[in-house]
Amino acid sequence: MIYDLTREELEKYFLDNNDKKFRAEQVFKWLYQKKIKKYEEMTDIKKETLEKLNNDLPIERVKLVNVERDKDVNKYLFKLKDNEHIEAVLMRHDYGNSICVSSQIGCNMGCKFCESGRRKKIRNLTSGEIVTQVLEVEEDIKERITHVVVMGIGEPFDNYDEVIRFCKIINDPKGLAIGSRHITISTCGIIPKIREFSDLDMQINLAISLHAPNTELRSKIMPINKAYPLNDLMKEIKKYVEKTNRRVTFEYILLKNVNDTEIHAKELAKLLRGINCYVNLIPYNETENIEYERSNMFQIMKFYDILKKENINVTIRKEFGSKISAACGQLRSKKEEK
Secondary structure (H helix, E strand, O other): OHHHOOHHHHHHHHHHOOOOOOHHHHHHHHHHHOOOOOHHHOOOOOHHHHHHHHHHOOOOOOEEEEEEEOOOEEEEEEEOOOOOEEEEEEEEEOOEEEEEEOOEEOOOOOOOOOHHHHOOOOEEOOHHHHHHHHHHHHHHHOOOOOEEEEOOOOOHHHHHHHHHHHHHHHHOOOOOOOOHHHEEEEEOOOHHHHHHHOOOOOOOEEEEEOOOOOHHHHHHHOOHHHHOOHHHHHHHHHHHHHHHOOOEEEEEEEEOOOOOOHHHHHHHHHHHOOOOEEEEEEEOOOOOOOOOOEOOHHHHHHHHHHHHHOOOOEEEOOOOOOOOOOOOOHHHHHHHHO
């Protein structure tokens, strides 16, 4: 579909079809600035060209089937052409509207605490299927999305090429013009792709789903650690920071009596000392299908205070969606299992 292509790829399409390169910019303007849904609405492009486009690159979007709304958050369920479902989450901040998008249908990383990982990967999403999550949410709220996080269902670096293509499309000044520093990709630690990402000529933010301060505990709750051990991951992160001069975010979900003790906090501080980073502590969203429980607020604040005293930059993620299916993958699971 048309949303799968970067502007450069669309330029090549037109040149290969003996047309003008600037057509790509025209089409991008209609799709991403005027947000039309039918080729016949492109009034400055001749009919024959539009008919060929419609045959070769149809305008297709993910289909919105359900929205759960809370004060500062909307949780969206989308249906795809093959009748599979994915999710996206809109979060309203004082700095703008942020969307968390999915990159796969299901996930093979198997993190023990994750609802998405409970349901195995069916396939990767195309860049267009990721792009149109943003477009559908913008249409729903009648406002612009200013920040994008690729941290929904799936492991983004397990679908690296499509995710990067997605980022190029939404970053394009003729596309959605979302600044690269307002785009964040999260990975649980696929080292070869982190290395490849460090060579990317875009200032996209990198977040690491860490969730444990030592390799033994991480292997218990995150199987990826057996393929890419924590020590090797940290060496690669240090290389990434040195090469890009960019700060890394470490995501750390606090699980009651699992990774939330004073000892764990001190271990984490030692692990991260000297790295240009900050830690995002995340209160756990419990689900009925997984046994893990969230840490209480006293323990979360104690963990936070220890990191602060150890001079680690740390924040506690603002809680969203306490009245809706907040956990990543939860809305999809409800739909699929029904």
